[in-house]
Amino acid sequence: MERMNRTTTDEKGPEGPPPPGARAAAGGIVAFADTPLDEERRRGVRRMKAIATGMLLAVALVYALAKWAQNSGAGGWAGYVAAAAEAGMVGALADWFAVTALFRRPMGLPIPHTAIIPTKKDQLGATLGDFVGENFLSGDVVRMRLRAVGIGSRLGTWLAEPAHADRVTDELATALRGALTVLRDSDVQAVVGEAITRRADAQEIAPGLGKLLERIVADGGHRRAVDLVCVRAHDWLVEHNESVMDAVTGGAPGWTPRFVDRRVGERVYRELLRFVREMRDMPDHPARGAVDRFLSDFAGDLQSDSDTRNRVERLKGEVLGRGEVQDLIASAWASVRAMIVAAAEDERSELRLRARAAILSLGTRMVTDARMRGKIDGWLEDAAVYVVTTYRNEITSLITETVAGWDAEHTSRKIEAHIGRDLQFIRINGTVVGALAGLVIYTVSRGLGGG
Structure with a gap:
């Protein structure tokens, strides 16, 4: 035994024969190196x-x-x-x-x-590859493990450090300079001209704008804009109440007493402020419904009303046909590129300072904002699941072929x-x-x- x-x-000496694995390595078999x-x-x-x-x-x-x-x-x-x-x-x-x-x-x-391991080595390698593929490279397992790791929170903590934000800013500036250096002015101008002018001129944009607006309205995406307008309108009315009343009283007939004009102005201001406040605080306010109906009707007109579509096309043609637009495309790129390169090279430039501040803000939000962190984790999980499900066979074959080579x-x-x-x-x-x-x-x- x-x-x-x-x-x-x-106890192989320097002059002794090499290990069996080393002899077989010439034929493609890999031997392990013994360690202490x-x-x-x-x-x-x-x-x-x-x-x-x-x-x-x-x-x-x-x-x-x-x-x-x-x-x-x-x-x-x-x-x-x-x-x-x-x-x-x-x-x-x-x-x-x-x-x-x-x-x-x-x-x-x-x-x-x-002698199961020596004789069944290749079969065990194939079984191991299948086991890894089924139990470690499945979409559910990858998603669960990434969710447990909390990459969004860790990445946010890392980005929230000023030293790390500086490093990311430097790398982004280097990449930006490199990309702008290899681009030729004529190529950029041709691409921009093709993308903005020729394609826009050859394709009717009104139906696309109508579908986009229709989708935005259906998803309620416009409501944030309405909320913002209501909030800003309310704040403006609160801060400029005298201006509103002066405007009302200034348009009153000359024969009315001033105190009557003042009372009318105050009443108009209060009603206007009440209307805006209700519209701001009530999601089901009739005025909001009117805005929804208006946008829905306008989206439908952009897609089906020939009058509206023709007007949009005429406006598009007028804008694209102006020489100033073409001259702007032809002349602006060189100036823009020089400005961006100079800003990327200057550590105290507004571009880099804003980029650094944005990275720090992003890191802080990823740590504190659970919704944003969830979105980032979801994107990373989807990307990882796509990789492992798409390239699972290649990954498991690496295990199988490696074991077969031992x-x-x-x-x-x-x-x-x-x-x-x-x-x-x-x-x-x-x-x-x-x-x-x-x-x-x-x-x-x-x-x-x-x-």
Whole structure:
């Protein structure tokens, strides 16, 4: 048994032959490099093997002494001890066979279904690849793990640090300068001209604008704009009440008394302020409904009313046909690029200061704003799920092909060094459990009169 457990890589001198894995590496087989930690693990495995084997020899000695005592008429206790020791030997031998069969053929005999790791290495690699693909590279698992990590919160905490915001700003400035340097003015002008003028002139924009507006109204996206207008109108009325009343009284007839004009102005102001306040605070205010109907009707007119569509097309043609628009496209790019490059190079430029402030603000919002953090986490989860589901086969084939390229014998020794110590506890437990089982069976048999 000790001969079978020896490793072929122990104590190789500089002049000695290379390990078997190194010889096979020329044929495409990869051998592992032994480390001091591997040697320490192997010593631990050998110690546990010695303990497990010692227990087997101990129960064998107990069995022999118990049988001798039983034959010598020592009494009934000898039978109990012999039965326990006999079952302990059986358990120890069975578990020794099971553990040994994982890594090599027990006693060198060609017993079927032994030396499982060396002979089934490629199959185990394929199974491992399938296991990883099904249990680690599934969309639900990836999404759950990313959600548990909380990338949005961690990224926000990282970006909220001024030093990190400076670093991101520097990298963005470098990338921006590089991108603007390689772009030629003529290319940019041609692209802009094609995108803005030619395509816009060749395609009617009114139906598209109508569909977009219709979708915005259907989703309620315009309500934030209405909310903002109402809030700003209310605040303006509160701050400029005198201006409103002066405007009302200034338009009154000259023959009306001034105190009447003042009362009328105050009444108009109060009603106007009440109307705006109600519209601001009541989502179902009739005026809001009127705005919704107006926008819906306008969206429909943009798509189906020929008069409205023709007016939009005429307006578009007038804007695009003006020479100032073409001259602006042709002349503005060089100035814009020079301005952007200069701002990107200047650490104190408004562009970089605003970019840095935006990054810090983004980081702070990602930490404090759960809604934004949820959106970012959702985007990252969707991206990761797309990658793992799209390239799952490529990832798992990497595992399968890597395992297939390992040297079988060296792989077996490597795995045994990592888990062999724990496996020896199976032999120890088998000895103890077998002895207890044998003692129980023998006791029950004696109690039932079986012997």
